[in-house]
Structures are given as structure tokens and as C-alpha cells.
Amino acid sequence: MARLDYSAPGVYIEEVNRGSRAIEGISTAIAGFVGFTEDVRNGAEVFKPILVTNWSQYLKYFARPNSDGYTDFNAYLPHAVNGYFLNGGGRCWIVSIGTQLPGTPKPTALEPATVKINSRGNRASLIFNLRPEQAIGGPIEILVSDGSPRPLPEGTEGEAPANTGEYFTLQIRRGEDILEQYENLTMNSEVQPQVGNYAMAALRNSMYVTVVEASQAGRPLARRPVNGQYELAPPIIPSTPDRFARDVEGLRDDRTGVRGLFEIDEITMIACPDLMRGYEAGLMTLEQVHGIMELMISMCEGSTSGDIPNPPNRMVLFDPPPDRVKPQEVVDWLNNFNRRSMFAALYYPWVKVANPRNAGRPILVPPCGHMMGVWGRIDETRGVHKAPANEVPRGVIGLGYDINFREQELLNPLGINCIRNFPNRGIRIWGARTLVEPEATEWRYISVRRLMSYIERSLELGTQWVVFEPNDAETWARVRRNVSVFLERIWREGALFGATAKQSYYVKCDAQINPPETRMLGRMYIEVGVCPVRPAEFVILRISQWDPSASEDAAA
Incomplete structure (x- = not known):
């Protein structure tokens, strides 16, 4: 980039951008x-x-x-x-x-305010229901992850409880906020308090959910809920x-x-x-x-x-x-x-x-x-x-x-x-x-309307760099190159009609359309004209009988 001051003698290197800025076509089918x-x-x-x-x-x-x-x-x-x-x-x-x-009438199917979490054996483990008073706050998420038994108190002698894989941690979140967190949970209702927490007893105090144990049959490890993230959303109230x-x-x-x-x-x-x-x-x-x-x-x-x-x-x-x-x-x-x-x-x-x-x-x-x-x-x-x-x-x-x-x-x-x-x-x-x-x-045609919208929106986004640039001949020339490169590309793709680029489009940005009075207002005008292709909606075959001998006699 060129400097505006040179104070000490020496050789200075300047990188000058002589090329035009590429205009990228927008997505047209969203x-x-x-x-x-x-x-x-x-x-x-x-x-x-x-x-x-x-x-x-x-x-x-x-x-x-x-x-x-x-x-x-x-x-x-x-x-x-x-x-x-x-x-x-x-x-x-x-x-x-x-x-x-x-x-x-409301459907008789399971309400969205209920979520069922399966066990590792793909059977229902825990069923969560959103408390009615929490429905106005929006959906919450229940995260189940690996846990461990409660560690021995510091300074206590003895062997630490074995981690059998049945323990898990449960978070209740709304967005990025952790509303509640329960650790050292197990499905074993006879777990010792110094080792872990029975999940149903711990979650009984939740301010956000009520929990039902789906089944008490089987070992705690088999009934442990599967890790995952589960959404609990309030019922969707239909419009009247x-x-x-x-x-x-x-x-x-x-x-x-x-x-x-x-x-x-x-x-x-x-x-x-x-x-x-x-x-x-x-x-x-x-x-x-x-x-x-x-x-x-x-x-x-x-x-x-x-x-x-x-x-x-x-x-x-x-x-x-x-x-x-x-x-x-x-x-x-x-x-x-x-x-x-x-x-x-x-x-x-x-x-x-x-x-x-x-x-x-x-x-x-x-x-x-x-x-x-x-x-x-x-x-x-x-x-x-x-x-x-x-x-x-x-x-x-x-x-x-x-x-x-x-x-x-x-x-x-x-x-x-x-x-x-x-x-x-x-x-x-x-x-x-x-x-x-x-x-x-x-x-008349969809393709013409969408092509023009594509060109207009692409040029709008692709010429943002011009804003606050000097409104002079150098900028005008860069704008003409910038826009012409884009239009030539879509002409080569077959979107514009014409045997040559000059027959397909023109770009004007000069002193004629940017006189001093408009430059005083801070305005720069860029004039673009394009010749879009149109579909051959009606194909007419002109057929007649032809006598080659008559043509030869006429030529003679």
C-alpha cells in the first residue's frame, strides 16, 4: 500500500493493487x-x-x-x-x-411435555415431565453423562467404592444455563448414602421436572439411562x-x-x-x-x-x-x-x-x-x-x-x-x-426475472467496497473493470444474448453520469445494461415443398 509521507532517504517498496475485485454470484435457490x-x-x-x-x-x-x-x-x-x-x-x-x-380437539398421543429416556437394554428407564409452572419459560434440556460413586471424604482410610458403570450425572439446562445438576446418581434404591444417590430420591426435589421410574426390575446397571441430550418442551398451543x-x-x-x-x-x-x-x-x-x-x-x-x-x-x-x-x-x-x-x-x-x-x-x-x-x-x-x-x-x-x-x-x-x-x-x-x-x-419469463435479480443482488454485494472511496476517475475505472469481469463471466455461461461481450452488456461509470453536482451530494452512479436470453417458448418449423430442378433453372 502506498505511503503518504517519506521522511528518510532510502528505497521504499509499495504493493499496488491494479486488478479488479471479483464479484461473486449469490445463491439463487434458497x-x-x-x-x-x-x-x-x-x-x-x-x-x-x-x-x-x-x-x-x-x-x-x-x-x-x-x-x-x-x-x-x-x-x-x-x-x-x-x-x-x-x-x-x-x-x-x-x-x-x-x-x-x-x-x-387435542391429540391423545403423548404430550411434548413428556420425554422418555431408555436404558441400555432399550427399555424405558426414566420418564420426565415438565412442571406446569415452568412451561412459560420455554423448553429445557436434560443431559445424561457418565458419573462415578461418591469419593471417600478427605483423610478417610479404606478402599474407594468401585465404579461399576451404573453411576451417572444429570444436568437440567435451558440454553447455556445450568439450572440443576445431580451427581453420583444410580438406579439402585438401596445404595449407601456415602457411596451414591438414588436417582428417584435426588430428583424428587427438582424445581423443573417430575420423574417416574419406568421399571424397578433388573440390575441397576441394566436400568441406567443412556447418555444423551433430551429436550423437554412445553405443549404446543395451537392458534385459535x-x-x-x-x-x-x-x-x-x-x-x-x-x-x-x-x-x-x-x-x-x-x-x-x-x-x-x-x-x-x-x-x-x-x-x-x-x-x-x-x-x-x-x-x-x-x-x-x-x-x-x-x-x-x-x-x-x-x-x-x-x-x-x-x-x-x-x-x-x-x-x-x-x-x-x-x-x-x-x-x-x-x-x-x-x-x-x-x-x-x-x-x-x-x-x-x-x-x-x-x-x-x-x-x-x-x-x-x-x-x-x-x-x-x-x-x-x-x-x-x-x-x-x-x-x-x-x-x-x-x-x-x-x-x-x-x-x-x-x-x-x-x-x-x-x-x-x-x-x-x-x-414475462421466470428465468429473466430471476436472472436480473441475480445480477442486481450480486452487483449490490460485490460493489460494497466502493462506499467511501474517492468519487474520481480512478475509482470509476476500477468499478467498470469490476462489473465488466462479472458480466463477461455470466455471458460466457450463456446467460446473456450476443455473439460478443459488447453485444451482451455495457457498463458506464464516468464524468458524464457523475457530474460535479451529484458528486457534491456524495453520489456515484453506475449504469449497467444487459441483454438476457429468453426461452424459446414457441418453436416454429417452417416447411415447404422444394423442387431442386426449378431452382437450378432459375439460377441458369
Whole structure:
């Protein structure tokens, strides 16, 4: 780095950075889901988003122990998330809006406020229950670890008690805080006080839990609880029907619901499959469903315009209502919703998948989760500029309605992306449009909208170094190099149209667009123009009869 003063004679070495700073492309396929789950445990909280990277991790947070993760009331979120991962989706954030439909009777299954810890013989050893007065404090954790018998008092002669392996230590924690700790525990009810503590007698004084000994048969070593960390969470209180719509919407400051999901900067695509489950169950009217859909669109648009301080690179995926099965019904519903946006996409019809809770028999579910998984797969294998269409959605065994060519002629111009079943080609996604107004042709395609969002967000993050730099010609030149290198890279990947780089993009940052009056205000303007590739949605083969002899006569 150059020095600003040279006081003593000598030779000085300076390292000068002549190159441009590389702009790294952002992740484009990180999903956000809102819906019902079977359980909420291991640190996950109701209505608050949590990161999940695979199906096993989903089961850790949202399934009961040794469960398949689906629900007895056919919530759509588990099917959507599984379809997302099955189709190539990666990271996603999930907001659970409860473990049962509001207004339904409480399940007769084991309450989450109870945890059973097995012995080494895989039989129940201890059963812990959270004291009711502690439920408001949130979940606690029970940690079982190796222990030892009580050592002889200092100065006492004799042989120390043998460590038979039956002793253990038990901690009760909340977060990083140790609430209670019990040492020298054993399942031997006749243990001598100078050697150890009978676990049931010691834990009887706990302020946080009550404990039941599952069995007194067998040796203490065989009945010793297995080491591990066990969560004891208060019962999940379901939302009431009159509050359900507000809870789904959530609060930005509390990071809950749909609004909380929008506060996660890395999320780029969002869906709420159980909006339709709430509508089916009578928890929400169609107008309330439209209200949540409108909120999702408005937050995407507000982020782009700068009205909402969130990243401007989100899209939302919608599903038609379950009682709108035929094409004309979907068209009428969409006209009734009457909201258009380049940041929304709609897929139709619903898809059939296997339902593990019904012996693998088919169940119709919203297609949004499977579609977002395909988006992620295409981003990974081809790039965000490739339209996520003419692809096979994995895990789909049928469709809720078999669309034909004439029916798609009605749906496609309205931005309704069809999923169709083709003879000998299988089920394929046969649409790649946004829900933008028909006349806004420049934003007609999903791939164009997402490519522009990718470029905008990448440039926003990749030019942060410019802030507080001198607003002069040298900085302008570095900015032009910086941005041009990034755009040339994505042009070479096939994301921009043009035989040469100059035909594909331009970058302008000079005195013409940064005159003295704007520099006085501390502003630097960078103008970027790109020519995105668009999908070949209509392939026209022009065929005619050709007479080669007539052509030769004409040439002569």
C-alpha cells in the first residue's frame, strides 16, 4: 500500500493493487416454506423460521421421534418440503404454524411435555415431565453423562467404592444455563448414602421436572439411562381459528410467520402450501388467502423499490385453490384475485404423490414445493438463466387434472404454468411464465426475472467496497473493470444474448453520469445494461415443398 509521507532517504517498496475485485454470484435457490408440521422440537419454535438442509434434518426439528414426519390431518408442508429436496433443492428455511389444525380437539398421543429416556437394554428407564409452572419459560434440556460413586471424604482410610458403570450425572439446562445438576446418581434404591444417590430420591426435589421410574426390575446397571441430550418442551398451543390468519402473517419485529421469513436475507423463493389446507379446513376464507398472497407479492415488490429494507431478489410461488379443478375455474379464480406481478408464479394443477400416512396411497398436494426443487436443480446444473420448464418433477405419480393443448392455450397467456402428462414422455413442467401483466413482455419469463435479480443482488454485494472511496476517475475505472469481469463471466455461461461481450452488456461509470453536482451530494452512479436470453417458448418449423430442378433453372 502506498505511503503518504517519506521522511528518510532510502528505497521504499509499495504493493499496488491494479486488478479488479471479483464479484461473486449469490445463491439463487434458497427456499422458504410456511405450513403445518407434525412436531416442533430440538430448538425449533412455532412461527419462527429455522434453517433445514436435508430431509433428515427436517425430521429432527419437525417430526416426532421415529416418525416419518407427515401428519394425520394431511398437512401439505411435509409433502412440499420432501418434494423440494427430492427434486434437487438445497437449503431452505421453514416456519411451522402449528402441529394441529386450530379448533380441533387435542391429540391423545403423548404430550411434548413428556420425554422418555431408555436404558441400555432399550427399555424405558426414566420418564420426565415438565412442571406446569415452568412451561412459560420455554423448553429445557436434560443431559445424561457418565458419573462415578461418591469419593471417600478427605483423610478417610479404606478402599474407594468401585465404579461399576451404573453411576451417572444429570444436568437440567435451558440454553447455556445450568439450572440443576445431580451427581453420583444410580438406579439402585438401596445404595449407601456415602457411596451414591438414588436417582428417584435426588430428583424428587427438582424445581423443573417430575420423574417416574419406568421399571424397578433388573440390575441397576441394566436400568441406567443412556447418555444423551433430551429436550423437554412445553405443549404446543395451537392458534385459535380467529387468530390463525394473523399468526400466519406474523410480525416482522418478532421474526414470525410470513413476515419473519422475509427477514432472512438469503431466501430467494417463498411458498406457503398450507394456505390451502387452512382454506380447506374453513380456517380462512378465500379473501383471507388472497390477503396473505397479496402480502407476499407486496413485500417482494417493496424490497425492489426500496420501500421495504429486504433483499430485492425474491419470488413467490402460488397454488390454485383445491376446489378450482378445471381450467376455466382456475381462470375465474385468478381473475377474482386480480393481482399481477413479475415476482409471482403460479403452477397448475395439483400433483399426486404417495402418502406414507395412508399406506402409500396417492394424495393431491400443491405443486409449489416440487417446483421450487426443480428451480434449484436447474440453477445448479444449467444456471439461473435457464427456464425451469420441460423438466420432469420427481416424486409425482399423477396430476389432479389432465390438461390438453387447447386448454393450455387458454391458460398460458394468463401466466398459468401447466404441468402436463405427455404420452411416452411422462409428466413435465410445461410453462415458464411469471404472473406479470400481459403487456409487460420484458418480464414475462421466470428465468429473466430471476436472472436480473441475480445480477442486481450480486452487483449490490460485490460493489460494497466502493462506499467511501474517492468519487474520481480512478475509482470509476476500477468499478467498470469490476462489473465488466462479472458480466463477461455470466455471458460466457450463456446467460446473456450476443455473439460478443459488447453485444451482451455495457457498463458506464464516468464524468458524464457523475457530474460535479451529484458528486457534491456524495453520489456515484453506475449504469449497467444487459441483454438476457429468453426461452424459446414457441418453436416454429417452417416447411415447404422444394423442387431442386426449378431452382437450378432459375439460377441458369
